[in-house]
Amino acid sequence: MIYYLVPPDGNPPSIAPSLQRKKRGVGTSKASVNGTTNGTTKAPYPYDTDAEPNNPTVIPRDVLGKFHFTFLIRHPRSSIPSFYRCTIPPLDEVTGFYDFMPSEAGYAELRRVFDYLLSEGQVGPKIAGQGESNGHVLSNGFSQEVEVCVIDADDLLDNPTGTVEAYCKSVGLDYDAKMLKWDTEEEQQQAKDAFEKWVCKIRVS
């Protein structure tokens, strides 16, 4: 998901025109919030807008600040073949991805955004599930409420209870063992609706 907030192929970021707030200039009565007069409407990229220092995304810092970020990672030896399968039959019809593009793996972008949020003090310095704070001191001295919360998919699959419980503790949810069960008819239907298109295509192969 983070991949789509960052310009592709390492291109320099600037704020998306629709999110830039800038006064139109002397003599105007209100600030333009949709950016169409400040940036060009040239699509898709590059935007003719300002960049924020160090911000690798097209989202302004104050908008990013409204979100509580947690991170899910997966070992490349699992994620890359899975991504590759999305670009070949039968899943290519489901995804609409007909060419495998290594540049869309997303790890580089995820790391850049993670580091930015960490340096800005939006996450950390305390790291969830690693005991006491490791003593990171941020240059701005920001006292943080949001832990760095990173889940590895293999840990989730090997120890779902422990991982989900730790996740809940980090983000402030009350853990309930029922979170790991979906054995009611309603929950089964919900799961089926969400994933059915993937399953049908896999079975066809």
Next chain:
Amino acid sequence: MNSKELKPREHVSNPSGAPFSAPNASIRADMCEFKKKKAKGVKDEDSEWVEKYGEEGAKIIRETVEANMEDYEYLKQYAIKVE
């Protein structure tokens, strides 16, 4: 799709999919064994990918995996640790 809950997954012996966690590296014999297992894991993986995706597919997958390992391992340092 027919699952009703998230249970801990079962590992087969020497899985090619699961990453190996580093053993106690203070004993040289253990490290040799670990490296052998890891190398075998990569070879098994490559064979599996060639079988499923062909030579070209397996090659681009391996290259892409290698290209992203550093960023993955960097982020992994911050991951919640559970027993």
